[in-house]
Amino acid sequence: MTASTPRARRSQQERRAVTVDRLVAATVETILELGYYRTSVKEICTRAGLSVGAMFRQFDSRLELIGKVALDLTEQILESYRSAAKVLQAQPDPRRSAIEFLAASASAPLTDVWRELMMAARTDAELRAMIAPSLPLLYEGAYELTEELGLFGNVPESERRVLLFSMMHMFSGATLTRPIYPLPDIDEQRVSLAAHYLSLAADLEPSIPGEVTT
Known part of the structure; x- marks a missing residue:
């Protein structure tokens, strides 16, 4: 890819998949380290580098x-x-x-x-x-x-x-x-x-x- 070639933009579906993967990975990491009951929404989102709103746009x-x-x-x-x-x-x-x-x-x-x-x-x-x-x-x-x-x-x-x-x-x-x-x-x-x-x-x-x- 040359400097003048624009990067292909991710589709909405691709962006959603990346967000979900980050949330899942952060949840697994948190459960492994802290246990299920200390795996809060705030902790998950902090580890995933996402806002709480971003999580609730993917999961109810x-x-x-x-x-x-x-x-x-x-x-x-x-x-x-x-x-x-x-x-x-x-x-x-x-x-x-x-x-x-x-x-x-x-x-x-x-x-x-x-x-x-x-x-x-x-x-x-x-x-x-x-x-x-x-x-x-x-x-x-x-x-x-x-x-x-x-x-x-x-x-x-x-x-x-x-x-x-x-x-x-x-x-x-x-x-x-x-x-x-x-x-x-x-x-x-x-x-x-x-x-x-x-x-x-x-x-x-x-x-x-x-x-x-x-």
């Missing part, structure tokens, strides 16, 4: 912005899973590597923000309703990816979903308690235990839903 309320944040978090986390999948498939033990990645991703910053939202939603019905549509997208998206990769290929189909979700819950719970009760020696054992259960599940016959097996 702070809660609506949080709903957008939940959706964007889900998409970003799933994209990180997809990017990692290419590397995991090339590992000597893709299943073990996938479990290690799942454990690490449970304490990633984006996941920490999602967890903060879920904890706040327990006692906040409006927040719960706003973020509820996004969480199934995260879990089901992770499940679809494991199916595409064939990571649970030898596991009976009826067992795969509960196995993946249980591992995600286990690693998420460990991340929640770690700041208060760190157990680094158990963290590695937890990965090995998950890998062990996965190998056992691969040898299971499909069970009848609701049936207790021994």
Whole structure:
């Protein structure tokens, strides 16, 4: 571009997208550093370098912005899973590597923000309703990816979903308690235990839903 060539002006839609991205990024940053309940409109706008009016031109309320944040978090986390999948498939033990990645991703910053939202939603019905549509997208998206990769290929189909979700819950719970009760020696054992259960599940016959097996 020469000095005499005028820059193309952004369309209104492009300007709106940039503003929304800045608000979402500022909200994620604030929740990560201060927690959900200290994430005020003023703090978000200050970090985004925008006026409060600019925020309310894009969102009717702070809660609506949080709903957008939940959706964007889900998409970003799933994209990180997809990017990692290419590397995991090339590992000597893709299943073990996938479990290690799942454990690490449970304490990633984006996941920490999602967890903060879920904890706040327990006692906040409006927040719960706003973020509820996004969480199934995260879990089901992770499940679809494991199916595409064939990571649970030898596991009976009826067992795969509960196995993946249980591992995600286990690693998420460990991340929640770690700041208060760190157990680094158990963290590695937890990965090995998950890998062990996965190998056992691969040898299971499909069970009848609701049936207790021994």
